[in-house]
Amino acid sequence: QSVLTQPPSVSGAPGQRVTFSCTGSSSNIGAGYVVHWYQQLPGTPPKLLLFGNNNRPSGVPDRFSGSKSGTSASLAITGLQAEDEADYYCQSYDTTLSGFVFGTGTKVTVL
Amino acid sequence: EVHLVESGGGLVQPGMSLRLSCAASGFTFDDYAMFWVRQVPGKGLEWVSSITWHSHNIDYADSVKGRFTVSRDNAKKSLYLQMNSLKTEDTAFYYCVKGGLIRGYFEAWFESWGQGTLVTVSS
Numbered sequence: 001q002s003v004l005t006q007p008p009s010v011s012g013a014p015g016q017r018v019t020f021s022c023t024g025s026s027s028n029i030g031a032g033y034v035v036h037w038y039q040q041l042p043g044t045p046p047k048l049l050l051f052g053n054n055n056r057p058s059g060v061p062d063r064f065s066g067s068k069s070g071t072s073a074s075l076a077i078t079g080l081q082a083e084d085e086a087d088y089y090c091q092s093y094d095t096t097l098s099g100f101v102f103g104t105g106t107k108v109t110v111l
Numbered sequence: 112e113v114h115l116v117e118s119g120g121g122l123v124q125p126g127m128s129l130r131l132s133c134a135a136s137g138f139t140f141d142d143y144a145m146f147w148v149r150q151v152p153g154k155g156l157e158w159v160s161s162i163t164w165h166s167h168n169i170d171y172a173d174s175v176k177g178r179f180t181v182s183r184d185n186a187k188k189s190l191y192l193q194m195n196s197l198k199t200e201d202t203a204f205y206y207c208v209k210g211g212l213i214r215g216y217f218e219a220w221f222e223s224w225g226q227g228t229l230v231t232v233s234s
Contacts, residue, residue, distance in 0.1 A: 099161075
C-alpha cells in the first residue's frame with residue numbers, strides 16, 4: 001500500500017490552474033527527502049515530470065511546478081491543456097520502510 | 112539517447128520462477144542506480160527493488176522480500192530480477208528504470224523508463 005496520499009482526481013477547464021497534494025509523514029517527505037513527480041499518459045510508461053521537488057527535466061513545459069512543505073508536496077499545472085490529461089504520481093524515499101515510495105496517483109481531467 | 116529494454120515476462124503458474132532482464136544503452140550504466148517498478152494494469156505504481164551502481168546497496172519492497180533478487184552486470188550493461196515463489200498478486204507490468212543522479216541513491220529520481228514487460232501469474 002502507498003504511504004504517500006494523493007487525491008484520486010482533479011479536473012479543470014483549459015487554461016485554468018490546478019493543484020494537488022502529496023501527503024506523506026515524518027519518515028519520508030517530513031524527514032527531508034526530496035519529492036519527484038511523474039506523468040503517465042494512457043497506455044505508456046511513466047515519464048519524469050519534476051525532480052528534486054521543483055526541477056524540470058529538459059522538454060517539460062514551465063507550466064508544471066512543484067513545492068514542498070513539512071510532510072507534504074504539491075504539483076501545480078497552470079494554463080491547463082488537453083494534453084495534460086494523465087495520471088500523476090509523486091515519489092520519495094521512506095526511512096522506516098528502507099525503500100522508495102509512490103503516491104496513490106491523481107487523475108487529471110481536462111473538461 | 113537512453114534505451115531500456117525489458118525481457119523475460121510471460122505467463123507462469125503460482126509458485127514458479129521467472130527471470131527478468133533489462134538491456135541498457137545510451138548512458139554510462141555503472142554510474143547509476145537501477146530500479147524495478149511494477150504496475151498492475153489500471154492501478155498505481157509500486158517500487159519493487161533497487162540496486163546502486165556498485166551493487167553495495169540493494170533494497171526490496173516488503174511484498175517481494177525473500178522471493179525476489181535483483182542483480183546487475185555492469186560489463187554487460189544489464190539489470191536482472193530473479194522472481195521466485197511467484198504469487199497471483201505479482202501479476203503486473205514490470206518496468207526497468209534508470210536512476211537520475213550520478214552515483215546517487217536515496218535522493219535519486221526515476222529518470223528513464225523501459226516499455227515494461229508483463230508478468231502474469233495464474234493457474
